[in-house]
Amino acid sequence: MSKSTENEVVWQDTIQDDQQPKAPIKIGLATGLGALLWLGPYLGVNAVLLPAKVQQVAPSDKAQIVALLASAAMIVATLANIIIGGLSDLIRSRWGRRTPWIIAGSVGGLVTLLWFNAASSVIMMVVSWCFYQVFLNAIVAPLLAFLQDRVAPKHRGTISSIYAFGYVIGQYGGQVLGAQFLSTVGTGIIVMGVLTLFAGPLAAVIVREPSSKAMPKKHFTFDMFVQNFVFPIHHARDFYLALFGKMMINTATTAIMGYQLYILSDYIKLNTSGQQKYVSIISTLMMITAIVMSITAGPISDKIKSRKIPVFTAALLVAIGVAMPAFSNAPWTMIVYGLVAGLGMGIFFSVDQALNLEVLPDPNTAAKDLGILNLANTGSQILGPIVAAAIVTAAHGSYYGIFPVCAALALVGGILVLMIKKVK
Structure with missing residues (x-):
């Protein structure tokens, strides 16, 4: 990493192979833990506790409501992933580009799951679940971007493996954990929210992302909008x-x-x-x-x-x-x-x-x-x-x-x- 005139580590878009002789295992640990702590709680709620919660609130229409929640979540998650990813690329802060988002997403994930847990009507469940998707995706895209920002190409297979290990444990383990709370659904949702709270902060502490303040700031123009918020067109x-x-x-x-x-x-x-x-x-x-x-x-x-x-x-x-x-x-x-x-x-x-x-x-x-x-x-x-x-x-x-x-x-x-x- 080069240093600025203020002796501050300057963000680099990518790390080259010759700059990173050894695999940055800590980046793998950070992204793997982050993936485990957002995906596991999400699937524990989505696959197990959400249907149980819906059955408590509206048992006669549970199939239709679960389908409604899933459809709304997919739409919101898709848009949030792209928009938050684009905003993350533009952030200039002393904590870097990704860290503010993954921490905000973790805190927001806990708050919105508590909101969902307290919901007593279908409309409130839908609204709180959609807000949860927004904060969850504030973790997802910026967390993955650490792999691009901080890992040289020759190490990406190894580091992606560590990430995948956390992802796989979260994918299967989250549902197993969620099933343990079927008799106490509210407690289970709170536990999942607390686990989500740790996803971003733990990853941020391990990575210690350098400041992005020295990066050139971008002014809002049509070209900037196309580059940062629209599907890529060139060399794609x-x-x-x-x-x-x-x-x-x-x-x-x-x-x-x-x-x-x-x-x-x-x-x-x-x-x-x-x-x-x-x-x-x-x-x-x-x-x-x-x-x-x-x-x-x-x-x-x-x-x-x-x-x-x-x-x-x-x-x-x-x-x-x-x-x-x-x-x-x-x-x-x-x-x-x-x-x-x-x-x-x-x-x-x-x-x-x-x-x-x-x-x-x-x-x-x-x-x-x-x-x-x-x-x-x-x-x-x-x-x-x-x-x-x-x-x-x-x-x-x-x-x-x-x-x-x-x-x-x-x-x-x-x-x-x-x-x-x-x-x-």
Whole structure:
């Protein structure tokens, strides 16, 4: 890092390989802990405690209200991710560009979850849940931007692996933790809010982001607005290939996961106890394989100096995994799906973020562009159930067609990634 005339560390948009001989493990720890502490509480509430809260407030309309909350949240989260990411890129402060946002997001996340917990009407639940999405996304995009700002390209696979480890633990562990509070829903939501409060401050203390005050300030002009708040236009071919490749791979998995219970009951023909048994087996397999691969795939990616090959391998494994139940409706095919697709998603979680960082059109707008790439996650959560429902409807209630279609989606996603030119 160079120093200004005031002996102040000056922000650099990127760190070059020769400036960072050793992997900055602390950046991985900061982003991994941050991901664990925002994603775990979010999924603990969203997947477990929110439906329980809705059942308490409006039991007769619970399905429609949960759908309303999900739809509103997706719209708000998408906009907030891009707008806050763009604002984060523009911030000039003694605490840097990202730190003020992740701390504000953590505090706001606690406050809005307490508000949601106190809501006694549907409209208040919707409003408080939407505000929660805004503050949550004040953590997400700026936190990811640390990987672009502070990690040299040659270390991004390793550091993304540490981030992915926290992400995977949060993804699976948050729901397990949330389930422990089903008899005391209000207490559970408060606990999740308190955990969220630690996400930004812990990451900020570990990273110790340098001041961004020495960076040139940008005045509001039309060109500045286009650069910082609009989808990238120039030098963005690889960026969009990564975006849509990621969306296809994620859609393949969310379509299966969203209809997993119905697949087990109507296609595999299991009774209730069988469904519970296989949901547990599949979830455990996917968690274990995702954790193992999230630790190992990133360093391997750095070693072979390739992002596209691991991501394509991940897409291929997902395609093989989701295709297996098409060959037989025997229960073992769903176990193979959990094992093979879990391996693929573990590799994908680990290396995909490193790939994303290397296709960004402009390091000056990293947080905004990473927010746009996050549309692949939110978009797939919408597309997955839509694709699955369309297939089942067209086939007059048969679930068979989901498997080959999702396998094809994963392969298309992998091929789109292979078409990226500026990343090995």
